[in-house]
Amino acid sequence: MTAGTKVVDEAILEAQALTAGYGANTVLHDVSLLVPEQRLTVLAGPNGSGKSTFLSLLSRVLKPTRGAVLLDGRAMVALPTRQIARSLGLLPQAPLVPEGISVYDLVSRGRYPHQGLLRQWSDADENAVEKALAATSLAPLAGRTVDSLSGGQRQRAFIAMTLAQETPVILLDEPTTFLDLRYQNEVMDLIGSLTHDHGRTVVAVLHDLNAALQYADRIVFLKAGRIHTVVEDLEACTEALIGDVFETAVTRLTHPVTGKPAFLTIPSGKAAAV
């Protein structure tokens, strides 16, 4: 399989031979990837495959030991962090909720990179926040405190904050973890609409393979700190590929409603029967 060699014309974000780790422990080895514009790219792979580390590198939260990340063709280390924040938004895995703040206040914090010491709250800020609240159906809850929201509403509020940042690129780290089915679905619908309705380029780490398959335009499979396969056409997701990436026996189905592939694991005692 080819890994990251496919030429994409409008790559807005590019990873060049990234190597990174924590201390002496190297987690990611020489990973290169072009992220196409206005597509939902999903990073998938087993635990410890380096997908969250990869996202941390793309979002400059972690510095690579080797390699570089390019944003619109320019090395990110050379750009002021606030300028990057006007092009690239991030929703980390477990953001903190300050005690007692309202939904409106949380979402308005997404405007930070657009404000300056002298440039105070403007109409543009107000519009961005209202649009973000509308897009996430949170306008009626704007005055509520974030701690009083359900898990799905809270995650939508954080996505709204990232939307209010008005960046062409949005990075999401496991946005559906800890949510039950209904909220997972709610958040995935919203993430799907970020690209299709709002024209954003989205890169998301997703734990749930089947959710990824229903919404993604492109799936990057990572394994043991390297890119295993980049899938553009979901039909290329075969039992052999998924079985190899996750090191477990799976069977492939076709989702009766969406027509997209879905996978079920096979209990180890029955694997021989398939």
Next chain:
Amino acid sequence: MSAGTLAAPRQSGWAWLLPAIGLTLLLSALHLSTGARPTPLPVLFDALTTFDPADFDQRILLSLRLPRLCAALLSGAAIGLAGLLLQSLLRNPLAEPHILGFNAGASLAVVIATALPVALQPVGLARPLLAALGGALVFSAVFALSSAGRLGLTMAKLTFCGIALSALASALVSAILILDQETLEAVRFWLVGDLAGAAWREVNAALAPTALAASATLMIAPRLDAMALGDASATGLGVPVRTTRLIGLGAAALLSGVAVSTVGPIGFVGLIVPGLAFRLAGGRHLPALALSAIGGATLLVAADLVARSLIASHEIATGIMTALVGAPVFLAIVARRVK
């Protein structure tokens, strides 16, 4: 939903500012007129507008009570700002200059300096700066010690290391004072936090460093709002997290150094006020910092007022009053937040 109803939650953080300022003014007036020789308020107006050096009441006001009030206001505001900075930057509701070693370090630095031969003793601006340096050194040790180990920095470890190293620095202070009677006499009251000796000299020396640290704090206030969402979120929003933490901790060291060198190591004001101010400001740092500074000033003036008037003709050290109120608050936060 209209813009008007949406905008409302943004402004509510400032609602408590005016009442807080009013309370400060009221207590300040009370503070000035209270004492062994009660002074009616009109005398204050006269003293400020048409000063008459021959008037005994006016001289008491301008040379004794006004500097004491200004020392209390300035130091209280500094402690309030330092406490909120530390609680936000370390995400620890127990973070406070007194608990994290800033006060003990600053005291040690001041006591060592006082024990030096007179020619070497720091004067003017050097005194608060030296206190800030002492506090910063002890806090650095607290931070390094509590960050070590597999778990990294936790709320409990930071608090315990702060208390332990504060005890160590206090023991060193005691050792110096036992060996040096002269220094003991010079700092005996100051060491428990006392405003009785505050004069214009101390207040003037404190002005510039307080202004510098307060401006730095106001500058990073919007960044603190972003950092409240976690370091990764803040980075995503374009906040230089490490630089901001360094600026904030430096400002906190300077502010607590100023307070210690002016009124002595006063505890618990930085614990009680910032948490309340943050909640009243709806979790936004700019109004919370303003409220915390005003609240700190108000609480210290109130404590000094009580310390001066509780037992007629005797003065209890102000630091003892803040500890009496503060210790139960500390225990309440521990019971609620530390598992």
